[in-house]
Amino acid sequence: MYNADETAGAPTAIICEKIWLAIAERRLRPGTRLKEEQLAEIFSVSRARIRQALTALERDGLVTIMPNRGAFVSEPSVDEARDVFVTRRAIEQRVVERLCERATVEDIERMRSHIDEERIAGRAGDLSAIVRLSGGFHLLLAELSGSAFLFGILRDLVSRTSLITAMYRSNHLHNCGPDEHMAVVDRIAGGGGGTAVREMAEHLHHVEAELDLDEEKDQPRDLRAALL
Amino acid sequence: MYNADETAGAPTAIICEKIWLAIAERRLRPGTRLKEEQLAEIFSVSRARIRQALTALERDGLVTIMPNRGAFVSEPSVDEARDVFVTRRAIEQRVVERLCERATVEDIERMRSHIDEERIAGRAGDLSAIVRLSGGFHLLLAELSGSAFLFGILRDLVSRTSLITAMYRSNHLHNCGPDEHMAVVDRIAGGGGGTAVREMAEHLHHVEAELDLDEEKDQPRDLRAALL
DNA sequence: GACTACAAAATTGTAGACAATATTGTGTAC
DNA sequence: GTACACAATATTGTCTACAATTTTGTAGTC
Numbered sequence: 001m002y003n004a005d006e007t008a009g010a011p012t013a014i015i016c017e018k019i020w021l022a023i024a025e026r027r028l029r030p031g032t033r034l035k036e037e038q039l040a041e042i043f044s045v046s047r048a049r050i051r052q053a054l055t056a057l058e059r060d061g062l063v064t065i066m067p068n069r070g071a072f073v074s075e076p077s078v079d080e081a082r083d084v085f086v087t088r089r090a091i092e093q094r095v096v097e098r099l100c101e102r103a104t105v106e107d108i109e110r111m112r113s114h115i116d117e118e119r120i121a122g123r124a125g126d127l128s129a130i131v132r133l134s135g136g137f138h139l140l141l142a143e144l145s146g147s148a149f150l151f152g153i154l155r156d157l158v159s160r161t162s163l164i165t166a167m168y169r170s171n172h173l174h175n176c177g178p179d180e181h182m183a184v185v186d187r188i189a190g191g192g193g194g195t196a197v198r199e200m201a202e203h204l205h206h207v208e209a210e211l212d213l214d215e216e217k218d219q220p221r222d223l224r225a226a227l228l
Numbered sequence: 229m230y231n232a233d234e235t236a237g238a239p240t241a242i243i244c245e246k247i248w249l250a251i252a253e254r255r256l257r258p259g260t261r262l263k264e265e266q267l268a269e270i271f272s273v274s275r276a277r278i279r280q281a282l283t284a285l286e287r288d289g290l291v292t293i294m295p296n297r298g299a300f301v302s303e304p305s306v307d308e309a310r311d312v313f314v315t316r317r318a319i320e321q322r323v324v325e326r327l328c329e330r331a332t333v334e335d336i337e338r339m340r341s342h343i344d345e346e347r348i349a350g351r352a353g354d355l356s357a358i359v360r361l362s363g364g365f366h367l368l369l370a371e372l373s374g375s376a377f378l379f380g381i382l383r384d385l386v387s388r389t390s391l392i393t394a395m396y397r398s399n400h401l402h403n404c405g406p407d408e409h410m411a412v413v414d415r416i417a418g419g420g421g422g423t424a425v426r427e428m429a430e431h432l433h434h435v436e437a438e439l440d441l442d443e444e445k446d447q448p449r450d451l452r453a454a455l456l
Numbered sequence: 457g458a459c460t461a462c463a464a465a466a467t468t469g470t471a472g473a474c475a476a477t478a479t480t481g482t483g484t485a486c
Numbered sequence: 487g488t489a490c491a492c493a494a495t496a497t498t499g500t501c502t503a504c505a506a507t508t509t510t511g512t513a514g515t516c
Binding site: 046048049069 | 502506507
């Protein structure tokens with residue numbers, strides 16, 4: 001509903017979804033080359049459709065297309081990763097502020113039931129669902145905030161976060177735990193605007209802190225900088 | 229540099245730019261149908277390239293593509309217009325905050341010289357330049373803020389603002405005046421974080437207030453709602 | 457023996473042709 | 487005279503073939 005294109009029949013969206021999931025689940029590592037013909041054969045579609053999917057993924061920041069060179073799974077730098085979190089904090093602060101003003105009891109109920117799903121997926125060890133739902137929680141909040149643009153922006157940022165998490169995560173894959181989500185919802189339900197905003201900021205800091213962003217893991221894109 | 233794709237040779241970006249400018253300058257009114265073959269003939273390019281441009285413009289919110297129906301210049305509703313300003317205030321608040329912390333004297337100088345260009349274009353009555361530069365000021369600030377994502381988001385929002393301004397502006401086309409821009413820059417140069425943020429918020433409120441967003445000008449998309 | 461220039465292979469970019477779909481106009485039946 | 491069904495037209499969506507570009511391998515020369 002809020003993590004994919006609404007038109008389920010759109011074949012290009014399905015391909016994007018599958019590639020996105022493969023990246024988020026680390027089956028497709030950053031830097032992997034994505035040959036068009038190869039993908040066309042895998043998905044049994046024409047190359048033109050693959051091109052559509054790749055350009056869509058490029059605008060989401062998941063793949064990088066170099067003219068006449070081909071498409072690769074993006075390799076966000078440490079700086080870019082931090083930038084994503086900076087921006088997320090700015091956006092989600094406003095989302096939570098708006099939710100504190102306008103969230104109905106039904107909205108709160110939707111948040112809680114979403115977290116229930118997260119817990120179920122977590123217990124079942126369904127990695128695919130965990131990845132989808134943990135990002136989906138933040139998107140649900142944005143959706144309920146009533147601002148289509150905040151939602152759209154966060155959609156982009158969450159996609160990029162999936163890639164960043166896949167690239168820089170340390171050993172524990174404590175993927176955006178349900179407990180902290182529940183804490184945020186409780187504060188929103190309580191109505192205390194300031195505390196809810198702070199809870200969310202803290203949560204995002206935790207997610208960022210769990211990544212290996214401190215180390216100089218930043219792999220240079222061009223060999224020149226790496227070897228000279 | 230910051231309002232178009234960096235690759236000047238990219239033909240599809242040029243087409244997007246021209247269509248965008250035509251919309252921002254009101255030569256292309258909201259709701260206008262954009263037939264692919266027609267555009268292909270006008271720009272002397274293949275229809276495939278026009279399709280690329282249209283999909284790019286769709287993701288910028290400037291055109292709306294209805295499946296099997298064609299592309300139209302978007303007609304943002306009053307709600308969507310207000311939403312754009314809500315989001316801009318959120319983004320630009322953070323941009324100004326960051327600028328107050330990190331802006332160098334050279335950055336300030338670039339802002340001031342940009343405003344000079346705005347004034348020159350204003351005196352010359354160069355509508356095309358006025359439109360480009362007034363949005364460009366905000367994008368310059370975002371660029372200097374050092375966050376590529378805040379910049380990218382604002383790029384989208386500024387495009388949409390151009391369309392909204394073209395659609396809902398009242399008589400006076402006081403297009404985001406240079407004087408208010410200079411006031412913001414002065415506050416940033418002064419270092420007072422809070423006042424600069426407030427100045428920018430006020431400026432954006434002024435721009436929004438000059439539009440005819442209060443009236444129920446919201447033209448319904450489907451005839452059913454209009455006639456029943 | 458190493459470096460440069462050239463050629464071949466592979467891959468992306470582009471364009472044109474064909475198929476599917478929606479809209480509009482026309483005819484016929486009631 | 488009106489309403490419904492059908493056909494014609496126009497426009498979008500998709501696929502396949504061709505051209506341009508880059509990369510890699512090879513041969514020739516210093």
